[in-house]
Structures are given as C-alpha cells and as structure tokens.
Amino acid sequence: MWKCPKCGKTFKNTNQSHYCGEKPKTIKEYIISQDKDKQADLFLMRQILRQALPGAEERISWSMPTYWKNHSILHFAAAKKHIGFYPGPEAVMEFKEDLKKYSVDKGTIRIPYGNIDIDLVKKIAQWCLNTGNHA
Numbered sequence: 001m002w003k004c005p006k007c008g009k010t011f012k013n014t015n016q017s018h019y020c021g022e023k024p025k026t027i028k029e030y031i032i033s034q035d036k037d038k039q040a041d042l043f044l045m046r047q048i049l050r051q052a053l054p055g056a057e058e059r060i061s062w063s064m065p066t067y068w069k070n071h072s073i074l075h076f077a078a079a080k081k082h083i084g085f086y087p088g089p090e091a092v093m094e095f096k097e098d099l100k101k102y103s104v105d106k107g108t109i110r111i112p113y114g115n116i117d118i119d120l121v122k123k124i125a126q127w128c129l130n131t132g133n134h135a
Contacts, residue, residue, distance in 0.1 A: 017080070027058045027065040034078045041113045045076050045083055048118055052125035066135075073128050074135045083116070085109040087124050090133040095124055107135060 003010045007020035024030040031042040049067055050058075056067040064077040064086070075086040082103075089107040092099065098120055103110040111121075128134055 023063060024060055027060065030060060030065055031078075038078050038113060041083060041116060042076075042078055044116055044118075045085070045121065048116070048121045049074070049076070049125055052122040053129055056129070067125070069129065072135050074125060079110070082110040082112045085111055085121065085124075086135045087128050088133055088135040090131075091124050091128055094127060094133075095120070098123075 001010050001012065002014040002016060004016075004020060009020075024033055027046055031039055031046065034042060046058075046065065049056075053067050053069070053073060056069045056073055059066045059068050061068070061072060062075065064075040064084075066075045067073045074088070074091075075084075077084045077086070086108055092104050092107055092109065096104075099109060101115075101117075102112075109124075111117075
C-alpha cells in the first residue's frame with residue numbers, strides 16, 4: 001500500500017495518480033491541475049473537441065473531461081506518458097486502420113504527448129456525435 005504524502009489517501013499502487021483535495025469542476029481546472037509539461041497537449045485536445053462537437057457541453061465525469069449532448073459522447077484524461085482518449089469501443093473498431101500508430105484497447109486510444117493527430121481526433125469525435133456511438 002502507498003499513502004500520498006500530500007493528502008493522506010491510501011492506494012494499492014505506488015505513486016498512484018489521483019487528485020489531492022477538491023476535484024476540478026471544469027475542464028480548464030482539470031487541465032491546469034496537471035503537470036505543466038502536459039498542459040499544452042491537453043488544451044489542444046480541448047480545442048479540437050470543442051470545434052468538432054459544437055453545442056456539446058463540457059463536463060467532468062468519472063473525474064475526466066467529458067463532452068455531453070444528451071449523453072456522454074467521449075472523454076479524455078491525462079496519464080503519465082499519454083492522453084487517454086475514450087470514444088468507446090465502436091469508434092475504436094471503426095477507425096482501427098487509422099489508429100495503428102497508437103496503442104488501443106476496447107474503447108481506449110492512448111495518444112503520446114506531442115503526437116496528437118488533430119484531423120483524426122476531430123474525425124472520431126464527429127463520428128461519435130453523428131452516429132450516437134459514445135463512451
């Protein structure tokens with residue numbers, strides 16, 4: 001077991017990533033709470049998704065930035081070495097050829113920092129919105 005020296009929470013994994021104190025209420029607060037070297041890419045993801053999903057509401061759900069329009073469309077989150085992009089399993093299957101350069105699992109795309117394919121992220125987000133497939 002590992003205990004965070006800042007907040008005192010106990011975790012199974014050493015140096016488990018988590019929020020100390022109050023959780024962010026907005027996506028901007030979420031991004032600002034991340035390491036400085038990750039913030040530019042996270043703000044870029046936000047910008048891409050805001051443009052690709054006009055009219056979608058920005059929320060924090062499951063402690064992650066979420067885009068919502070009658071339901072959760074997709075999420076993204078900061079990780080140690082990548083941005084976790086969560087458009088759902090159908091999207092990962094639909095774009096599997098385009099996603100060969102990334103590590104993927106069911107519903108998850110891992111985008112290394114500094115390697116965001118703007119057009120692909122936008123295309124996936126719009127597909128999720130237009131088809132009703134979502135995370």
